[in-house]
Amino acid sequence: MEKKRRFNIIDICVLVLMVAVVAFLGYKVAKGIDNRMGADTITLKYQVMYEGVSNDLYDAAAEHVPSQIMASGVLYDSHVTAVEKRDYFVYENGEWVKDPYHCNLIFTVEGNVANAAVLTTEVGSQEVRVGKEHVLKTQYLEFDKGIITFVEWGEKK
Numbered sequence: 001m002e003k004k005r006r007f008n009i010i011d012i013c014v015l016v017l018m019v020a021v022v023a024f025l026g027y028k029v030a031k032g033i034d035n036r037m038g039a040d041t042i043t044l045k046y047q048v049m050y051e052g053v054s055n056d057l058y059d060a061a062a063e064h065v066p067s068q069i070m071a072s073g074v075l076y077d078s079h080v081t082a083v084e085k086r087d088y089f090v091y092e093n094g095e096w097v098k099d100p101y102h103c104n105l106i107f108t109v110e111g112n113v114a115n116a117a118v119l120t121t122e123v124g125s126q127e128v129r130v131g132k133e134h135v136l137k138t139q140y141l142e143f144d145k146g147i148i149t150f151v152e153w154g155e156k157k
Helices: 009-036 056-062
Strands: 041-054 067-071 074-092 095-114 133-137 142-156
Touching (some): 041 056, 041 133, 067 133
Antiparallel strands (some): 041 095, 041 142, 067 074
């Protein structure tokens, strides 16, 4: 007598999980192909400020400008095009004084990003909006917890 094979709950869960993984990977591949195949893009320029960093970091950062933006090991069509050093002040004895050991760094990033139907501009997986916290990462630089202070959207390509 032949036994009929029945699906149990574990078989169904494994099957659903496999379908979900395949669908997710298909979406990621399709999204990447759209971006490389000339999907609509717009130009973008923005600035990110990092407050109270060591003065030595300015010289190290300036050596690697221009530098291409990277996220999760992937290079994007955006570049750090400038870094500017500004004084950093601390409040001591009732007045603001210049900190001789720290500075503010302002990085300018320019590039092309997908002109998505959703009203969100992203470089890599980070949204770009004034006031948003930002991680600046290239092959040579990484600065965490900066604040986007300026954004300019350009023309559609």
